[in-house]
Amino acid sequence: MSYVEIRELTKKFDTTTVFENINLDVDEGKICVLVGPSGCGKTTLLRAVAGLTHPDSGVIRLDQRDVTKVEAKNRGVGMVFQHYALFPNMTVEQNLAFGLEQKKLPRPEIRKKVDGVIELMGLGPRAKARPAALSGGQKQRVALARALVLEPKLLLLDEPLSALDAQIRKRLRDELKRLQHDVGFTAIFVTHDQEEALMLGDQVAIMQAGRFVQIGAPAEIYNRPANLAVANFVGDFNIFDPATVERLFGVAAQTSSWAVRPEAIDISPADRKASANGGAVETEVTVMAVQILGAMVRHYTRAQDVMIKVDLLNKPDQRLFQIGEKARISIARNAIAEMNE
Amino acid sequence: MIDISAKTRILAWLAAMPFLLVVLMFEIAPLLAVAANSIQTETSFSLSNYSEILTSKFYLGSFKVSFLISIATALIGLGIGLPAAVLLKRMPGRVQQFVVICSNIGANFTGFPLAFSFVIMLGVSGSFTLLLQRIGLLEDFNIYSTSGLVIAYSYFQIQFAILLVLPSLAAITAEIEEAAHLVGASRFAFWWRIGLPILAPSLLGSFLLLFANAMGTYATAWALVGGSANVVTIRIGELTAGDVFSDPYLADALAMLLVVSLILPIVVEQMFLRTKDRDR
Amino acid sequence: MHERSARDWIWVGLLGCLQLLPIFAIFLNSVAVDWAGTILPDGYTLAHVQNILKDPRFLQSIQNSLIVGFGSLLVTPFIVVPAILVAHCYFPTLDKYLAALVILPYAVPGIVLALGLLRIYSGNYGIVLNGSPWILIFGYMPLAAPLYYVPIKNNLRALRVTELFEAGRLLGASDALILWRVVLPCVRQGLIIGLVMNFTLAISDFVYANLLVGGHFPTLQIFMGVLNGGSGRKLSVLITTYFVVIFVATAIVVWVTSRRSEA
Numbered sequence: 001m002s003y004v005e006i007r008e009l010t011k012k013f014d015t016t017t018v019f020e021n022i023n024l025d026v027d028e029g030k031i032c033v034l035v036g037p038s039g040c041g042k043t044t045l046l047r048a049v050a051g052l053t054h055p056d057s058g059v060i061r062l063d064q065r066d067v068t069k070v071e072a073k074n075r076g077v078g079m080v081f082q083h084y085a086l087f088p089n090m091t092v093e094q095n096l097a098f099g100l101e102q103k104k105l106p107r108p109e110i111r112k113k114v115d116g117v118i119e120l121m122g123l124g125p126r127a128k129a130r131p132a133a134l135s136g137g138q139k140q141r142v143a144l145a146r147a148l149v150l151e152p153k154l155l156l157l158d159e160p161l162s163a164l165d166a167q168i169r170k171r172l173r174d175e176l177k178r179l180q181h182d183v184g185f186t187a188i189f190v191t192h193d194q195e196e197a198l199m200l201g202d203q204v205a206i207m208q209a210g211r212f213v214q215i216g217a218p219a220e221i222y223n224r225p226a227n228l229a230v231a232n233f234v235g236d237f238n239i240f241d242p243a244t245v246e247r248l249f250g251v252a253a254q255t256s257s258w259a260v261r262p263e264a265i266d267i268s269p270a271d272r273k274a275s276a277n278g279g280a281v282e283t284e285v286t287v288m289a290v291q292i293l294g295a296m297v298r299h300y301t302r303a304q305d306v307m308i309k310v311d312l313l314n315k316p317d318q319r320l321f322q323i324g325e326k327a328r329i330s331i332a333r334n335a336i337a338e339m340n341e
Numbered sequence: 342m343i344d345i346s347a348k349t350r351i352l353a354w355l356a357a358m359p360f361l362l363v364v365l366m367f368e369i370a371p372l373l374a375v376a377a378n379s380i381q382t383e384t385s386f387s388l389s390n391y392s393e394i395l396t397s398k399f400y401l402g403s404f405k406v407s408f409l410i411s412i413a414t415a416l417i418g419l420g421i422g423l424p425a426a427v428l429l430k431r432m433p434g435r436v437q438q439f440v441v442i443c444s445n446i447g448a449n450f451t452g453f454p455l456a457f458s459f460v461i462m463l464g465v466s467g468s469f470t471l472l473l474q475r476i477g478l479l480e481d482f483n484i485y486s487t488s489g490l491v492i493a494y495s496y497f498q499i500q501f502a503i504l505l506v507l508p509s510l511a512a513i514t515a516e517i518e519e520a521a522h523l524v525g526a527s528r529f530a531f532w533w534r535i536g537l538p539i540l541a542p543s544l545l546g547s548f549l550l551l552f553a554n555a556m557g558t559y560a561t562a563w564a565l566v567g568g569s570a571n572v573v574t575i576r577i578g579e580l581t582a583g584d585v586f587s588d589p590y591l592a593d594a595l596a597m598l599l600v601v602s603l604i605l606p607i608v609v610e611q612m613f614l615r616t617k618d619r620d621r
Numbered sequence: 622m623h624e625r626s627a628r629d630w631i632w633v634g635l636l637g638c639l640q641l642l643p644i645f646a647i648f649l650n651s652v653a654v655d656w657a658g659t660i661l662p663d664g665y666t667l668a669h670v671q672n673i674l675k676d677p678r679f680l681q682s683i684q685n686s687l688i689v690g691f692g693s694l695l696v697t698p699f700i701v702v703p704a705i706l707v708a709h710c711y712f713p714t715l716d717k718y719l720a721a722l723v724i725l726p727y728a729v730p731g732i733v734l735a736l737g738l739l740r741i742y743s744g745n746y747g748i749v750l751n752g753s754p755w756i757l758i759f760g761y762m763p764l765a766a767p768l769y770y771v772p773i774k775n776n777l778r779a780l781r782v783t784e785l786f787e788a789g790r791l792l793g794a795s796d797a798l799i800l801w802r803v804v805l806p807c808v809r810q811g812l813i814i815g816l817v818m819n820f821t822l823a824i825s826d827f828v829y830a831n832l833l834v835g836g837h838f839p840t841l842q843i844f845m846g847v848l849n850g851g852s853g854r855k856l857s858v859l860i861t862t863y864f865v866v867i868f869v870a871t872a873i874v875v876w877v878t879s880r881r882s883e884a
Contacts, residue, residue: 052787053344073793085784089806099792343783345711349796353707357715360704364722368763371737372729378740428632436633442871443640452827453845454860457853458643461650468660496643550727557730560827564849574732581736582832596733603728
């Protein structure tokens with residue numbers, strides 16, 4: 001039995017179905033990331049797990065206990081909101097102590113726990129500040145601390161990094177990963193950012209229009225997307241429909257499309273014969289544009305009337321192709337993900 | 342919207358109930374009572390109160406005077422209040438806050454205190470009357486007149502206008518202003534072509550509230566001119582509490598006409614705003 | 622944004638002077654020995670102040686006004702504020718109606734409502750409130766509601782109330798506790814502005830006081846009406862007293878709001 005079990009959960013608002021009969025398992029000590037476009041139902045699912053909204057049918061079990069009908073405050077879950085939801089009239093310390101006070105813990109114990117979490121999150125210098133005086137990153141750290149100090153069975157994070165700017169976001173993301181390693185909490189993390197999902201999740205669940213289209217480890221999701229929609233969502237695959245496959249690579253009798261990651265394609269000058277390794281497919285292309293993406297250099301190439309993206313690692317000795325240059329690409333068979341719509 | 346349990350919902354309604362009850366008893370019910378009374382006479386139900394008012398030169402005249410005073414003072418209020426608010430927005434927050442608080446008091450500064458202070462300043466032997474006469478700018482001025490009322494009303498109308506306009510100025514950001522100046526618009530051109538059109542809907546709303554405020558003013562008119570002022574509110578008061586003219590049913594009909602003349606423009610304005618929103 | 626120029630300051634100063642001028646005139650008159658046919662008084666004295674202090678009607682009217690003012694403060698916020706809070710937090714439809722009720726006192730003049738109150742609470746329907754301060758305390762309530770609604774609503778709009786409730790629930794707090802410990806402290810500033818405006822309304826009103834209570838319970842404003850038409854010296858002292866009361870109330874607002882901005 002998993003630590004968190006969601007079984008056949010259904011939620012409708014009036015006539016619209018948010019999600020229907022969905023299932024999800026999360027193991028103890030792992031981060032499960034729910035990722036998908038906005039409006040796919042991921043936040044509603046999270047809120048159902050929190051007890052902030054009530055599912056129409058189905059079961060939510062947390063640590064062997066059916067919590068479907070349990071009030072939010074008795075579920076033992078902590079939550080971090082996108083816009084922090086800190087109590088503006090209380091200092092950082094008071095915010096952190098609030099939940100402990102509701103548990104009627106003795107004063108000295110509250111003090112000890114609050115000090116501990118302040119130390120853990122590096123909030124010491126701002127302990128007496130009010131939320132209005134904090135930066136966005138600091139606010140979110142306080143929100144996280146406020147949830148963690150209660151030692152919840154499960155931590156829920158609703159797009160906690162989305163309101164922050166890129167730099168802070170990266171830093172907080174790393175910090176979250178470190179914290180999870182040190183403290184070992186179980187979490188469900190909602191985001192619409194695939195990079196964040198792949199980087200943070202031990203398990204990534206891709207949600208579309210109220211259902212899971214793929215659940216798996218990040219590497220699996222990245223390398224073997226279950227369908228075209230997932231492929232488009234997790235990264236910019238080159239997609240070749242069966243007709244194109246036949247036209248470009250001469251491989252006939254295909255029924256499914258091919259999805260190939262840009263960095264999985266080899267590119268070499270047109271005059272050099274590509275290393276014919278075990279059944280790779282090849283075609284001639286013309287380089288149309290070259291873009292430096294940082295660690296990668298992207299080549300936009302054209303084969304007949306089809307645009308193909310090819311990424312090369314940006315190493316000092318890397319030979320970059322010129323615009324207009326003819327080249328040859330080859331794709332290893334194991335780099336091809338075959339999929340249907 | 343937040344999910345709430347049945348228990349919370351009941352408690353929340355219980356918390357709101359006393360106020361709703363008070364509104365019903367002390368705002369809605371009195372209005373209905375006035376409406377019901379307005380179509381009665383001592384003996385029977387009839388519309389004769391309304392026909393009496395609508396054929397009486399005296400009562401129609403009081404509406405005319407009230408309208409003129411209210412339109413004039415609403416325009417004066419906006420004419421001075423708008424530039425004052427624009428000026429204030431440029432001031433540091435503390436100064437703004439201070440003037441806003443003064444305006445808050447000023448907008449409530451009505452009735453005897455207001456009337457009497459204007460008598461001191463602009464009465465027959467008021468200091469400003471004397472000063473202006475000595476300079477030769479003024480020959481004769483009677484504060485106990487319609488123009489006296491216009492001046493006295495203007496005092497609280499201007500301050501009320503500042504309070505109404507100031508929040509709507511938030512729509513005119515420094516960025517818009519700078520953008521206009523960068524493409525070469527003069528200050529006048531900016532306000533004429535951009536500022537006023539942006540503010541137009543809220544200025545119209547403010548104008549209607551100022552108009553209504555002046556139309557409904559009773560205490561200041563009573564304190565300054567007494568029964569001889571032919572404005573609607575004085576007529577209503579006279580028919581209610583007067584010893585000679587008392588006719589409560591007629592008073593109620595007059596009051597209903599006053600309410601209609603105030604609510605009608607506001608309703609039309611709201612409908613106008615709504616269609617405009619839809620067109621967008 | 623434009624730079625502030627010296628000219629702007631002059632205009633603001635002028636505006637401030639105009640705002641204060643009537644008040645200054647009345648103050649001057651209240652301490653003038655004789656002020657007729659001259660631009661400024663001939664001399665200054667506190668004789669009028671001593672004079673009016675001997676008038677029992679003066680103290681009576683101040684006492685009555687304070688009873689109405691504080692009476693209103695003791696009842697109104699407890700009825701109005703809960704409604705504003707729950708409407709904002711739970712009942713958006715109700716909130717829309719409240720927003721409409723807020724303009725009603727502007728669209729329906731006090732004298733019209735006073736007529737209606739006169740009809741209803743004079744005993745025709747078994748309830749007699751007219752002639753007692755109670756009719757003022759309750760009658761002012763719908764008029765005072767916007768004075769609370771606008772500033773409190775401004776404070777509420779800056780809060781994400783729904784999220785605060787949700788965060789509270791997950792931390793084990795009831796909604797009532799969040800309202801009390803979090804929401805109410807956050808609207809403190811608006812509440813205080815509302816209280817002071819409510820008080821100002823209650824001691825400034827003439828229409829309700831005159832038509833509904835009149836001589837039975839003479840307030841400051843009624844007494845001003847009685848004195849109107851005389852020499853005006855006593856009236857000036859009375860009005861100055863009224864201003865001192867308003868000024869104290871206003872000083873509280875300035876103090877509270879500026880303290881808030883420092884925090």
